[in-house]
Amino acid sequence: MQNSGVDAIIRAFPRLLNGLEMTVQIAAISFILSVLFGFLLGVLMNLRYKPLTIVLRLLLDAFRLIHPIIWLFVLFYGLSYVFHLSTDGYVISIIVFTLWGSFEIGDLVRGYISSLPRHQFESSLALGLNRRQMYAYILLPQIVIRTTPSIVNLATRLIKTTSLVSLIGVQDMLKISQSIIQVTYYNNPTSMISFTMYLLLLLLYFMICFPLSLLSTFIEKKVSSL
């Protein structure tokens, strides 16, 4: 008998919610850390200290050109092989997404700082502010406002990309729904569960990411009219 698999999904729904919690947790922790480190990196990239700029630039390109899936896999298998550790997929995912997000935000902040008119730096120094005060009172407030739309946009990308963690064994929403699919097939080989389950997942991710995209466009309009 053809079976849509809806009953299996309803039965397993609490487990699916645990997976959602894991997805949100990884995304949220990496996002918060990325914002903190990202602003720091952005400022560091603007210091006119050549060796540092070159190293950060190379790392930025590395994270831009190489897909997070490869970073996850290199760190997950590489670290365990080199240091004979048992790597935890959860920790590795947070590390990879934090690094990825930090460099993305870092580059946004760097781009914005270097586009600020020169006189802002000079006037703040002329007013007798030191470097720390210049960043805290003059530059940072502007940067925070201007980069917010892109940072919110990065949050949606982060949430979408976290589905990769299922590949290194983290029990996120995708991994759990796959085990639900397997169990259902085992009991009922004609079930249509892989159709219904993946459709449900697409809708769930859409329901999380779409409002964030709208928020990003909304903030962008607000900011550009400032």
Place this chain on the structure above:
Amino acid sequence: MDTDSVFDLIPIFARASAVTVWIATTSIFFAFTIGLLFSIALFFKTPVLKSIVHAYVAFFRNTPSLIQAYFVFYGLPKVSVQFNSYTCSIIVLSLIGGAYMSKAIYSGIKAISTNQLEIARAMGLSKFNMVVHLIVPQALSISIAAITNNSIFLTKEVSAMKIILLPEIVYQAFAIIGLRTDLTIPVAVLTVASYLLILLPMSYLFSRLERKIRFAEFGG
């Protein structure tokens, strides 16, 4: 595989890179076509098509490519629509890319001054001529940076198609490590090297293309 298999790995990665390049170019081509057609549809505000395009763009930009691929590869066969992993990868990547390209090219179209469009209309240019001679060349020139960025993004995204058994670079890397953990380091190095060998020339070519096209726009 025997102990001197580090060198045996190179042909495997060369073949896998060829698969990546082939899938990427095909998908970029289709994505660009979809993007161009849909952004023109958005420009003319074609009643029903316009809302379809908006929904399509929103959907593909806000769901993970991994799950889109799983859905097409494992979900659709349940309703008797079946593709092999190559076709499936091309379909998924073209649709994702199409959504991103539509948005990029449409913002290029919006940047064309309304003045020009009014003049074109006043001069009696037909809709077709307006699209071919006025809108498309300028929109492409304005959005070329976004288009090349999306193309690089699509090439990287081919690696996510590992999960639907496309024998590309990451798939082969996982497969080899599954058999031989002692090859972890050479495999990791080869994986990264393969991507750099594909992406660095690509980004170099794209930046030259960008300069050429922008030069055509602004002249010397």
